[in-house]
Amino acid sequence: MSVGKVVVEADGGARGNPGPAGYGAVVRAAGSGEVLAERAESIGVATNNVAEYRGLIAGLEAAAELGAAEVEVRMDSKLVVEQMCGRWQIKNPGLRPLAAQAATLVRRFDSVTFGWIPRERNRHADALANAAMDRAEGKPVKAPKAAKPAVEPPAELGREPAEAPAADPSARARAREIAAQGSTARSSWEPRPASTATRLLLVRHGATELTAQRRYSGRGDVPLAEAGVAQARAAAARVAELAPSVAAVVSSPLSRCTATAELIARAAGGAPVVTEDDLIECDFGDWEGRTFAEVRSQWPAEMDAWLASPAVAPPGGESFNAVTKRVRRAVSTLLKTYPGETVAVVSHVSPLKIALRDALAAGDAFLHRLYLDPAGISIVDSWPDGGVAVRSVNDTAHLPRD
Structure with a gap:
C-alpha cells in the first residue's frame, strides 16, 4: 500500500508525571480523513513528554510503513511541536534521543510539517493512549471511537505558525541537527554495550x-x-x-x-x-x-x-x-x-x-x-x-x- 499525503495525530500521557504512561497515534488520509492506521502502547513509568515523543515516533513509523510521501503532524503538545520546529532547545537529556529518532524518521519523507492543535481536536490519539494505560493496569478497555477529523488547520503558537516543512533546507538541517544532538549525547559520550x-x-x-x-x-x-x-x-x-x-x-x-x-x-x-x-x-x-x-x-x-x-x-x-x-x-x-x-x-x-x-x-x-x-x-x-x-x-x- 502506498499513499500520498497523510495526517498524523499523536499524543501521550502519564498518570503521575512520571507515572504509568502510554501513547496513541492515528494516521489519516489527508483528503478524506479516513483512518489508515492506529498505534498505541503502554511504556511503563515515564513522563508526559517522553510519552508524547513516543506517540510522534509511532505515528511517523506508521506513516512510513504506509508509503506516505508527505506528512502533516498534529499534536497538542506545544513542547514537542516547538522543539521539532527548532524554536525551543531540547534541554532535557532524556528527550534528546527521542527527538533524534523522530528527526531521522522525518528525513524519510518528502515533506513533514508540525502543527499544534487544542486537546479537544486530538481526542482520538488521546483515547488510544488512555486505553493503552488502562490495559496495562488491567482495567476494562473500550475500543476508542474514531473521532471525525479536524478540518481546521493547526492553530498558531504566538506570532509564528508552528510548522516546519521538512522539504525546506532549514528544516532538513534542523532534522540533522536534532539527530546529531541525540546521537552525540547517547552514542559518543555515554558508553553503550x-x-x-x-x-x-x-x-x-x-x-x-x-x-x-x-x-x-x-x-x-x-x-x-x-x-x-x-x-x-x-x-x-x-x-x-x-x-x-x-x-x-x-x-x-x-x-x-x-x-x-x-x-x-x-x-x-x-x-x-x-x-x-x-x-x-x-x-x-x-x-x-x-x-x-x-x-x-x-x-x-x-x-x-x-x-x-x-x-x-x-x-x-x-x-x-x-x-x-x-x-x-x-x-x-x-x-x-x-x-x-x-x-x-x-x-x-x-x-x-x-x-x-x-x-x-x-x-x-x-x-x-x-x-x-x-x-x-x-x-x-x-x-x-x-x-x-x-x-x-x-x-x-x-x-x-x-
Missing part, C-alpha cells in the same frame, strides 16, 4: 569490467571480473574475522552483489543469503555504461544539475532522492528484522553512500565526496532508541594489492 546494537557490515561488491573502466554501472547486470572475485573472497574472509556470527547476508539482486554475498555467506559459516530489491544500484538511465568524461561532454547541463541536487535524475534514470527512499526503507526493515544481531549488507556505491550519509547525519554533498572501493567494508551500529555509531568507513586493508 555493543551487544545491544544491530550491526550492519556494509560491503560494496567486487570489481567488474565496468569498474576498471570507471563507467557508470547501474541496473545492468554486469558480472564480477576475475579481480572482483579475488576482492570478494578477501572481503568474505574479513567479514568472518569481524563477526563470529552473521544472522544473514542481505544483497542487491544483481549478480555482482549476489556472487559477493555467496562468498561472504560461505565464509560466515553458511549464513542465509537474502536478496532485497531496495538495495539495487541507482538507475543511471542514458548514462549507463558511459564514463564521466563522456557524460560531461554530451550532457553538460544535465550533469551540472545532477551534481547540484539529489532531486535531479540522469536522463531516463533515477534521482538520489528516489534511491534514498528505498534505502531507508531497507535499513528500517533490517533493524526491525535483526535486532541486536550482525548482518552483512552487500550493495552498490549509491545505496551504501546514502546509508552512510544518514548514519553520519551528513549533508547531500557527502554523496559526491565519499569514495567507496570495490569490496570495501563499512560498519554501522544502531541501537533501539535511535543511537548510531559509525565504526569504520571503506576499510580496504584486507584487499589484495597490485
Whole structure:
C-alpha cells in the first residue's frame, strides 16, 4: 500500500508525571480523513513528554510503513511541536534521543510539517493512549471511537505558525541537527554495550569490467571480473574475522552483489543469503555504461544539475532522492528484522553512500565526496532508541594489492 499525503495525530500521557504512561497515534488520509492506521502502547513509568515523543515516533513509523510521501503532524503538545520546529532547545537529556529518532524518521519523507492543535481536536490519539494505560493496569478497555477529523488547520503558537516543512533546507538541517544532538549525547559520550546494537557490515561488491573502466554501472547486470572475485573472497574472509556470527547476508539482486554475498555467506559459516530489491544500484538511465568524461561532454547541463541536487535524475534514470527512499526503507526493515544481531549488507556505491550519509547525519554533498572501493567494508551500529555509531568507513586493508 502506498499513499500520498497523510495526517498524523499523536499524543501521550502519564498518570503521575512520571507515572504509568502510554501513547496513541492515528494516521489519516489527508483528503478524506479516513483512518489508515492506529498505534498505541503502554511504556511503563515515564513522563508526559517522553510519552508524547513516543506517540510522534509511532505515528511517523506508521506513516512510513504506509508509503506516505508527505506528512502533516498534529499534536497538542506545544513542547514537542516547538522543539521539532527548532524554536525551543531540547534541554532535557532524556528527550534528546527521542527527538533524534523522530528527526531521522522525518528525513524519510518528502515533506513533514508540525502543527499544534487544542486537546479537544486530538481526542482520538488521546483515547488510544488512555486505553493503552488502562490495559496495562488491567482495567476494562473500550475500543476508542474514531473521532471525525479536524478540518481546521493547526492553530498558531504566538506570532509564528508552528510548522516546519521538512522539504525546506532549514528544516532538513534542523532534522540533522536534532539527530546529531541525540546521537552525540547517547552514542559518543555515554558508553553503550555493543551487544545491544544491530550491526550492519556494509560491503560494496567486487570489481567488474565496468569498474576498471570507471563507467557508470547501474541496473545492468554486469558480472564480477576475475579481480572482483579475488576482492570478494578477501572481503568474505574479513567479514568472518569481524563477526563470529552473521544472522544473514542481505544483497542487491544483481549478480555482482549476489556472487559477493555467496562468498561472504560461505565464509560466515553458511549464513542465509537474502536478496532485497531496495538495495539495487541507482538507475543511471542514458548514462549507463558511459564514463564521466563522456557524460560531461554530451550532457553538460544535465550533469551540472545532477551534481547540484539529489532531486535531479540522469536522463531516463533515477534521482538520489528516489534511491534514498528505498534505502531507508531497507535499513528500517533490517533493524526491525535483526535486532541486536550482525548482518552483512552487500550493495552498490549509491545505496551504501546514502546509508552512510544518514548514519553520519551528513549533508547531500557527502554523496559526491565519499569514495567507496570495490569490496570495501563499512560498519554501522544502531541501537533501539535511535543511537548510531559509525565504526569504520571503506576499510580496504584486507584487499589484495597490485
